[in-house]
Structure formats: C-alpha cells, structure tokens
Amino acid sequence: MDRDTIIAASKKHNIVPGRVYKYGTAGFRMSADLLDGVTFRVGLLAALRTRKLNGQAIGVMITASHNPAVDNGVKIVDPMGDMLEQEWEAYATNLVNAPSHEELVEYFIKLADTLKIDLASPGKVIAGRDTRPSGITLVTALADSLAATKTTYGDYKILTTPQLHYLTRCINTAGTPGAYGEISEVGYYNKLLEAFYRALRGRRVSGSLTVDCANGVGGPKLNELLKRHDPQRTGLQVKVVNDDVLRPEILNLDCGADFVKTRQRAPPNPKPTPGDRWCSLDGDADRLIYYWIDPEKGFFMLDGDRIATLAASFIADLSRSAGISNQLRIGVIQTAYANGASTKYIEQHLQLPVVCTPTGVKHLHHAACSFDIGVYFEANGHGTVLFSPTAIQTFKTKAPQSPAQKDALDILSALADLINQTVGDAISDMLLVEVILAHKVWTMKDWALRYQDLPNRLVRVEVGNKDLFQTTDAERKLSHPIGCQDEIDKEVKKYTNARSFARASGTENACRVYAEAATRSEADELANKVAVIVK
Numbered sequence: 001m002d003r004d005t006i007i008a009a010s011k012k013h014n015i016v017p018g019r020v021y022k023y024g025t026a027g028f029r030m031s032a033d034l035l036d037g038v039t040f041r042v043g044l045l046a047a048l049r050t051r052k053l054n055g056q057a058i059g060v061m062i063t064a065s066h067n068p069a070v071d072n073g074v075k076i077v078d079p080m081g082d083m084l085e086q087e088w089e090a091y092a093t094n095l096v097n098a099p100s101h102e103e104l105v106e107y108f109i110k111l112a113d114t115l116k117i118d119l120a121s122p123g124k125v126i127a128g129r130d131t132r133p134s135g136i137t138l139v140t141a142l143a144d145s146l147a148a149t150k151t152t153y154g155d156y157k158i159l160t161t162p163q164l165h166y167l168t169r170c171i172n173t174a175g176t177p178g179a180y181g182e183i184s185e186v187g188y189y190n191k192l193l194e195a196f197y198r199a200l201r202g203r204r205v206s207g208s209l210t211v212d213c214a215n216g217v218g219g220p221k222l223n224e225l226l227k228r229h230d231p232q233r234t235g236l237q238v239k240v241v242n243d244d245v246l247r248p249e250i251l252n253l254d255c256g257a258d259f260v261k262t263r264q265r266a267p268p269n270p271k272p273t274p275g276d277r278w279c280s281l282d283g284d285a286d287r288l289i290y291y292w293i294d295p296e297k298g299f300f301m302l303d304g305d306r307i308a309t310l311a312a313s314f315i316a317d318l319s320r321s322a323g324i325s326n327q328l329r330i331g332v333i334q335t336a337y338a339n340g341a342s343t344k345y346i347e348q349h350l351q352l353p354v355v356c357t358p359t360g361v362k363h364l365h366h367a368a369c370s371f372d373i374g375v376y377f378e379a380n381g382h383g384t385v386l387f388s389p390t391a392i393q394t395f396k397t398k399a400p401q402s403p404a405q406k407d408a409l410d411i412l413s414a415l416a417d418l419i420n421q422t423v424g425d426a427i428s429d430m431l432l433v434e435v436i437l438a439h440k441v442w443t444m445k446d447w448a449l450r451y452q453d454l455p456n457r458l459v460r461v462e463v464g465n466k467d468l469f470q471t472t473d474a475e476r477k478l479s480h481p482i483g484c485q486d487e488i489d490k491e492v493k494k495y496t497n498a499r500s501f502a503r504a505s506g507t508e509n510a511c512r513v514y515a516e517a518a519t520r521s522e523a524d525e526l527a528n529k530v531a532v533i534v535k
C-alpha cells in the first residue's frame, strides 16, 4: 500500500472543512453533497477492518433510510452481517475528521500499526446502495479508496440494506457448516420464499396485502421476490404501491414506515379501503409497520411493538408444542420507546422476560444474542428474531413424539431461515407476519385486540447543545444536566400510569421527549411539560 497513491486518490474526494463528522447510530448520515470525502474515508476504514479480520468481507451500505431524498449516508457492516464493532466507530470518526489528506494517511497508517494490521495482506469489501441518485457518485468515492488500498471490491449496486447484510454474511460463511445462503440477490429471494412455503406448512394466507414501499428500493426488490412467488401455493395476494423509484424526489414523501409511525396515519395516496390489510416499508426496507382502517374506528397501527409481541407469542407457543420450552430461553428486547402496554403484555401475559436497551439496532441485537431465541424490535418497526446455534440444532435434532411436535419443530426450523438473522428486514418480517396470521387464522382486528396501547406522544425539542443530555438506565433517566431528572419525575408523579423520558437524538441535533399516560390529553400535557424542562 502506497502512501502517495492514497493521498492522490484522497485529493479527489474532499471533506467539507469546518464540519465535525460523527459515526452515529446509522453511520454517517447528512446532506448527500457533504458525503463524498466521508465515503472515501469510510472506504479506508473498511480496508483496515477487512484486514484486521483476516480478509473477511466487510459490507458498506450507502443509504439514508427514511430521510428525505437529498440526504444520504454510509455505514459499515461486519462479516456476520451485524453492525460495525463499537470501538471502531471512534476510528471511523477520527479518520473522517482528519484535517488534511496527509494527516488522513498518517492516521490510517498509525491505526494499522496500533491495531497490528498487515497492510500487505489481502482485503475484501462489498457495497450496496439504495435508489438515491447521489449513491452513484458516492460509490465512486468508495471504489477509489478501495483501489488506492488494493482492496478487492464488489459492487452489488442497488440493494435493500438487509440484502447487503445478507450477502456479507453469505460470503463469509460460504463453504462452512454455518453457510448462510447463496451469494446472490436471487439466492436471497429463493431462501426467503422456500422458508415461507415451509413455515406455512399448508396453511393459507387470507385476503390481500397492500405494501407501501416509500418509493424506495423496497419496491423493485419486493417485485423481484413476487415474480418468484406462487400465490396459488400460499394464498398471499400482494399489491405493491408507492414503488416509483424513477422520480427520486418522491422517496419517503408522504409515505413509508416512518411517515405512518410518526404521523400515526395511513399515506394519503393511494387511500386504503376500510378493512384492507396494509403495511409500509421505509426507504431502505429495514423497517415495517402494519395498519388497517377499522370500518368503525378508523386508522389502527400495528408497529414494531405489535410485531414483537406477535412473533414472541407465536414462537413461545411453538416451542411449547414442540416440547422444547424448558430447553430454550426466549426473551424480548425493547427500547424505552416501547409502549408500556406491550411490555406488560409480554411479561404478564406471555410470561417472557423483557430487556430494555438504549436506542439503536446494535444495542438490541447484542442483547438478543444472550437468549436462545431473542426477539428484538424497536417501536419504529425495525427488528428481527435471532436464533442461537443451540436453538437451530434443537429444532433439527429433537426427535418428535407426535405429529403435532413434528409440525412445531418444522415450523420453528423454517422460521430460522425465513427471518433475516443479520438485521431487521422489512420484507422478511412481512412474510413472518403473514405466516403467523395464517397459522392463528387472525384478522388485523384479532391482532389489534391483544392489548390496548397507552396513549403516547413524542416531541422533538430544539436545544442549544444536545450533548449536555446524558442518560442512564437504558436512556430512561437523565444523569445530566444535574437536577433535570428530578424535575421530570415530579411532573410524571402527577399522572396515573405515566412515564416520560428525554434523550439526545443520535441522528439529529435535537432532544426527543417521550411521554405516555392513561389518556391522550394527559400524555400530550406531560410531553409538553417535560419538553419545557429540557429546553
């Protein structure tokens, strides 16, 4: 690896001076025109990371998810398809903030030295991007840094975020007992569909499902999956809407999972007919929100908490039917944003343990790994179910004592293939929900009736310096500024069944305040009072 080559390549991809960049919960994310130099430097980090991990492939995803079309982002995927190891986030931040090209290369070489990385060894990086046009130029910046560092590079072009995670894991497990799947986009569709058929075990999905794809990458990719799906075999009829990726400016505009979750209403176009089953994906297809229009009560949303409770109850039932419930520990991971009613339902009704972690997929994913079956979902619709090697082994080797036990074991086995084991995946999660509703023979209303959400309110508060707000107890309490939490507690005490917390956003320069209470007006009032305290 040659210093001058890297410097020369870097000079083609400047960072915008005077800005401070930080590798946050979603990597680097901002206005796309600020990202050229950032992406080049992320390439340098990926070049180090792959070599640190003996040449295993590292993934780089270029997406800004549910953000407006003018934004973009770049994040790194570790070899098993999980998020970049936390310690390395700081290295990424330092590399990207290097004030000059020369200092950048100095730091790069110093980092290699400190981490005992042999720069002459081979390395491999693969990349994917969502449908944002800016992704094309950003990929060029990435390719340039990988060429300058003599790193083998594979461009998978347009992908959903979970597909890139899938491919990264497939490449690194190929030819091993843990082989995750065929290394191609088609391999991904085939794996999901085959598992979908197996998980249904002859049950039929009823009614049609309309999928709002946020005019993002989920549209064309879901269409690819559906081309291969045989509706005769499953009963699933899918109608794909908001799948226009030719007009980039309408990405995430008045549609998609984030719109539905934050506005608490269906996309205005096209309008759902009362009684229909709908779901929305976000701009990179890693979040999923279900909803329907109740003919009497109107819009009803089934968010990440509802998907988590549905999945946990189904899997716990199956493991009882399979006679393995005393062998495997099942747990549910949530964040402070989970509705209190869902937590209560899981603990008291499903009798399963709940763990609360800070916001951000990496925290939930990590906590889920401590169970044999870890169900994790953020309320915003991002989540998955992780099956440990022990769990998968048990499904395969346990000798069934009855046809019912065999049925349950086979379904569990199929779920472990259907559910993306690397990261939350809207398309995979959607097939999971359809399987469960088919098995339970549930309508949307049946699903909605499991528990009643506590009214809640989320407000965004502009603050001078969000970094002053530090939290403990999985973000449920403020440790700083001193005294702030006492004031919040004092307000919360005035309401019944109430809860409220404030935290600094990891993706925007603002604080978020969440409040829930027994009634809508109390939740609103409490949120506003806490917002005043934080301001």
Ligand code: 16G
Binding pocket: 025, 026, 359, 360, 361, 362, 378, 380, 382, 504, 505, 506, 507, 508, 512
């Ligand atoms: C990021 C996180 C998401 C989290 C959100 C919170 C990942 C891949 N994404 O999008 O999980 O819910 O940030 O945003 O970890 P906030 O910190 O601005 O509230």
Ligand code: ZN
Binding pocket: 065, 066, 282, 283, 284, 285, 286, 287
């Ligand atoms: Zn997303």
